[in-house]
Amino acid sequence: MPSEWDTADIAALVRRMRAGERRAIARVVTELERFSPAAPRLIKALEPHFGGALVVGFTGPPGAGKSTLLNAYTAHARRCGRSVGILAVDPSSPVSGGAILGDRIRMQSLSTDDGIYIRSMATRGHLGGLAPAAHEVVSVLEAAGCDPVLIETVGVGQDEVEVARLADATVLVLVPGMGDDIQTFKAGVMEIADVFVINKADHPGADHVEQELRAMLSITPRHDGWSPPIVKTVATTGEGTGSLHEALRQFRRFGQKESLIRRRQEAKWRARLLNMLRQRLFEKVVTEGLSEAAIGECVQEVVEGRRDPHSIVEEMIRKAGVRC
Ligand SMILES: Nc1nc2c(ncn2[C@@H]2O[C@H](COP(=O)(O)OP(=O)(O)O)[C@@H](O)[C@H]2O)c(=O)[nH]1
Numbered sequence: 001m002p003s004e005w006d007t008a009d010i011a012a013l014v015r016r017m018r019a020g021e022r023r024a025i026a027r028v029v030t031e032l033e034r035f036s037p038a039a040p041r042l043i044k045a046l047e048p049h050f051g052g053a054l055v056v057g058f059t060g061p062p063g064a065g066k067s068t069l070l071n072a073y074t075a076h077a078r079r080c081g082r083s084v085g086i087l088a089v090d091p092s093s094p095v096s097g098g099a100i101l102g103d104r105i106r107m108q109s110l111s112t113d114d115g116i117y118i119r120s121m122a123t124r125g126h127l128g129g130l131a132p133a134a135h136e137v138v139s140v141l142e143a144a145g146c147d148p149v150l151i152e153t154v155g156v157g158q159d160e161v162e163v164a165r166l167a168d169a170t171v172l173v174l175v176p177g178m179g180d181d182i183q184t185f186k187a188g189v190m191e192i193a194d195v196f197v198i199n200k201a202d203h204p205g206a207d208h209v210e211q212e213l214r215a216m217l218s219i220t221p222r223h224d225g226w227s228p229p230i231v232k233t234v235a236t237t238g239e240g241t242g243s244l245h246e247a248l249r250q251f252r253r254f255g256q257k258e259s260l261i262r263r264r265q266e267a268k269w270r271a272r273l274l275n276m277l278r279q280r281l282f283e284k285v286v287t288e289g290l291s292e293a294a295i296g297e298c299v300q301e302v303v304e305g306r307r308d309p310h311s312i313v314e315e316m317i318r319k320a321g322v323r324c
């Protein structure tokens with residue numbers, strides 16, 4: 001692909017991507033992740049094809065079986081004739097990080113299937129927080145015809161709550177032996193679960209976790225009226241993936257009826273628009289408006305106490321022609 005993109009290049013790439021060509025999908029994702037100069041035009045060309053897929057986030061403690069379950073669910077969706085997009089999110093490290101590597105090997109049997117597209121990325125953007133491109137990656141997978149799009153996170157924490165904002169439905173994966181721990185589970189994490197999975201149901205104690213969960217859900221009903229179903233699975237054999245699929249379908253139906261999914265989409269777009277604006281303004285002020293030398297000079301002025309940083313920032317914004 002040339003460094004200077006013309007309209008025909010973009011149209012050709014989008015066409016190949018929409019046909020499900022893996023290299024084209026990878027290319028679009030990379031351009032968006034890097035916020036390359038072509039990114040805004042690519043997003044514009046893809047916008048008509050955004051939305052429509054069920055985006056499911058899988059979260060839960062490390063070792064609960066999220067990757068295995070995601071694989072089993074993917075196999076189920078493939079049997080139903082669906083194309084599946086997978087975004088593996090590693091909160092700490094770049095893509096080369098070990099945590100993802102283990103999952104990648106397990107995902108290898110899936111990755112030779114043309115109906116499955118897997119992408120891994122770090123959650124941390126260069127400015128901290130969820131990488132803004134995570135939104136774009138999910139949208140690109142949707143535009144490429146993947147439905148569902150599955151997102152896997154590595155553990156339970158703030159990143160998961162952020163990732164849940166990307167998803168239409170969040171599956172919280174628990175395992176036997178966690179019964180008593182459920183009380184101490186962070187409230188924020190419990191609240192994001194639209195469907196609970198008790199995986200490793202081949203181990204003793206699955207019923208106990210289920211009882212604990214039901215007790216907890218009965219005393220803290222959700223404000224939106226949805227009662228999260230509890231599904232038992234054995235991810236290693238695929239047992240229960242049909243029930244998980246059914247639970248997600250029910251949630252989707254409820255969400256559409258109660259305009260819950262719509263409200264989530266609004267929240268998602270709000271975050272996304274602000275991210276895009278932040279990125280664009282930053283680019284305008286820094287990348288387009290300032291040279292490295294000019295920034296270096298400002299740093300010197302601050303360090304030597306000649307100027308205060310606030311007035312410098314104001315001046316940078318003014319020089320870039322952004323009116324506040
Ligand atoms: N017995 C049993 N083992 C499972 C099940 N699901 C996953 N495992 C195993 O649990 C380990 C952790 O699974 P993994 O999918 O990597 O967990 P993750 O860290 O949540 O992604 C692996 O060795 C899996 O083979 C299950 O349903 N039953």
Ligand SMILES: [Mg+2]
Pocket residue numbers: 066067068103152154
């Ligand atoms: Mg995993």
